[in-house]
Amino acid sequence: MTRSENTTSVTKRHRKALLAGVFGLAIAGVVAGQFVPPANTPAFAQITTSQPAGTFSFADIVEKVSPAVVSVKVKKERNDQVAMGDDEGGLGGNVPPQIEQFLKRFGFGQGGPGGPGMGPRGPRGPGGRSVVGQGSGFIISADGYVVTNNHVVDGADEVDVTTTNGKDYVAKVIGTDPRTDVALLKIEGAKDLPWVKLSDTAPRIGDWVIAVGNPFGLGGTVTAGIVSARGRDIGAGPYDDFLQIDAPINRGNSGGPTFSLNGEVIGMNTAIVSPSGGNVGIAFAIPSETVKTVVAQLRDSGTVARGYIGVQIQPVTEELASGLGIKDAEGALVAQVQPDTPGAKAGLKSGDVITKVNGEAIKEARELTRKVGMMKPGTQVQLSVIRDTKPINVTLTLGQLPNDKVAGRSGGQDEDDGGPLAKDLPRLGLQLAPAKSVQGAGSEGVVVTGVDPNGAAAQRGVKTGDVILKVGDKAVSTPKDIRDGLAAAKAENRKAVLIQVKGEQGIRFVAISMDTKAKG
Template sequence: MRLFSSFRPVIGALLAGVLILTQTPSQATNHALPEFTALVAENGPKVVNISTKQAPAKPQDKGKGKRVPGNPIPELPEDSPLQDFFRHFFGDQGDSGDWPGDAEESRSLGSGFIVSADGYILTNAHVVEGADEIIVRTSDRREFVATLVGADTRSDIALLKLDATELPTVKIGSAKDLQVGEWVLAIGSPFGFEHSATAGIVSAKGRNLPTENYVPFIQTDVAINPGNSGGPLFNLDGEVIGVNSQIYSRTGGFMGLSFAIPIDVAMDVFEQIKAKGRVSRGWLGVLIQDVTRDLAPAFGLTQPRGALVAQVMPDSPAAAVGLLPGDVILTYNGKDLPISSALPPLVGTTPVGQAAHLELLRKGQPLTVEIKIAELPEDDQSADSSDESDAASESDTPNRLGMVVRELPAESRDELGIEQGGVLVAAVKEGPAAQAGLAVGDVVLTLDNQAVDDLAGFNRILESLAPGRSVAVLIQRGEGRMFYALHLPKP
């Protein structure tokens, strides 16, 4: 009896659950899994397989291999049954050693989809990068040699053209109304298996990856693998809402995180490449960073938000209107910026020459600025120019921040492009500076939002800071600038 009594609540709950399920069959019907067969049948012929040919690698380059971004080839034991599989499909992409085919023309595999009946096809730029010949195979087994109209590496979109007519075309949708949790379907050629369909849900929107500043990626849990790159992502209405581009993986295969370029971004690139052969993007001319919880109080914010300006590029739109390091951009054309990565896609899609309205916080005070957007220039190469010769000796005594600073030599200032001011971090000991992440070779440009003119000026500002405060310090490391939060110790 005691044993039965102890299970009575459980049995009652189970019976209640059965009763609820039997009384509400419509709920189970309403939440049934979606049916994809019609969607796949209709759109399968509109998805193509893409392979490329490249000249044989030079002897000094053999064994280096080429990688599809986000899809590294896994390291496998020599007796693994997958060795032949990967060698067959990826030829010269191994991490080491000479696989069969190293001396032959290499082939990369990807996917694409037809966007116009006269032969325009969208795919990823990395699928066709460096190709000498691009071969497109349709679902009815026809093969075409495609012409590369243009490619945009910043968005990872390429436009191909086939000499064909009356091709079946996909229906273009929009990712703007896409909801997290919504069902989506991918069709592509994972590992060369053509016209494979995989399904999942939207996991997140507006993801910004470290190497991609201008694409607010759609994150899904759709199984995406090497060969899916460039293929379409459909919603349940059969509309393309994304271009499958990258995965997060430690093995080379799918691990539950895949990323697609919103079709709105891809179609903007398509129109620009088709019209003028290149893509132009808006440019403010600032280097930005996130406002962390530690930095927020130092800039008059009650909680982290916005894009913190760490550097203003010379001869840029930002410089023309007087933006300053330490400004926090809160909105862009009326759109809130919860994190700094939300700003670049908004700026990038703004037409060159158009005015944009920024709401800022400067030293705790609100400010509105109108700025004329310029065209984003080509990437500049940066270099680390830290001067090891000015390192501190063991006898130097660190300041209350736990670091030793010295005057910045004129030659170092010229190398780093610093017009005036700044002090060089010569040593970092235990203390607030080390905890914040400062390093030897950093140049301190501002402390507590005050410009550091020289060593005497730095020490004067430091002496005026009350214990127990959190202050912002702007440092230059190489050619990049960033704010750090320093917690001043209490006595």
């Protein structure tokens, strides 16, 4: 061997030794740091490991938590032609329509890829028949309370659960919450069952996770990955706050748990995105915080009662922030305050921006919906609000969210807006008429009877039939009032002016840039 070859060989050996040492230290850090269980972790889930230094395995964790993971089998007597499961690659059974719509935005749908849903179809017969579907779940108490997805057990006449050691139990549906897709079951006559704890700590992006469930009816299946993202809104509902994970999840994993490295449940698997019908590394889990809050109410009363302020809100965009005269495009903008609600009684006003709830920052509008919706009616909360560019505090007691909400709708006939806008004001591109002059439009505001598709208002989503209620902070009843409001904003050197509009989706604010000039 030449001197050069010998030097190269020594260098490679040193490099390997260095890498092995670094890897060993990293793994030792994981084993020594992450595997120390908190004091309140269930006894059976205490994780210890005798793994040699420099090696790593999920085996110790899986051995401890798997006994608490169950396969959920549901049976329904049905007379229609819709089965609870679906053939290879389908959405699975009873997938919430909102999630299905989300998947279709990616080009997926029935007969194609979708959520994990339930397992394969069960036996079917003519007329009234038994339809069987399968999902996953996990035991959260020694006396047999089991958590799964609402869409797994929705409409079930009979529910059975099977543990990883093959024991079968009959379960009763205690309560369900379609808004968050959470359901609570109870194994009848159970005692001393193994159980797992819902985590009190949110995972970080990049943390290891382990998923255990019943994909395609193969109970006790274990996969691993990391947390890919947090706070995902997939359009499933107003309380979306999904964890995105890349641990392989497939049909039948719905309702199954995702564990952290200390053996606690950090989320419940609910949906996947899949062009092929199989796993491609994009799965969504309901955070343990949401599951814990919902389960507590289901356990107490079988239903979920949500907190309610009584305001319609919208996100604060950069343009809206400019129009409001505030620095940051954060918080929830109050578009409308419903009469005789907690918000109205506490003095909230249209145009207020809610920035904090009990001292916790509200970065975007849906955070307010989620935080308030997870609180019980009767809870007293303090809101930090920006009103007319000044911070104020508002204290109120939450009411109970009504089951049904109806959005107003307006219409009108085309009429001229009463004359061109001044040259130094924005050109809205609208034909307008007083609401009281348009049948069915009510007595407040100005109806949009025509829209120029190239105008500033059309670019902000204003449509024929919408009703303009305010320009800035002034109520309007004629087209002239709108021009006067634009002129006032111009005089105050505003970069944008806020227009309050009522349409099919309720009341919202629209920001019109003051730089959009009339063409003549």
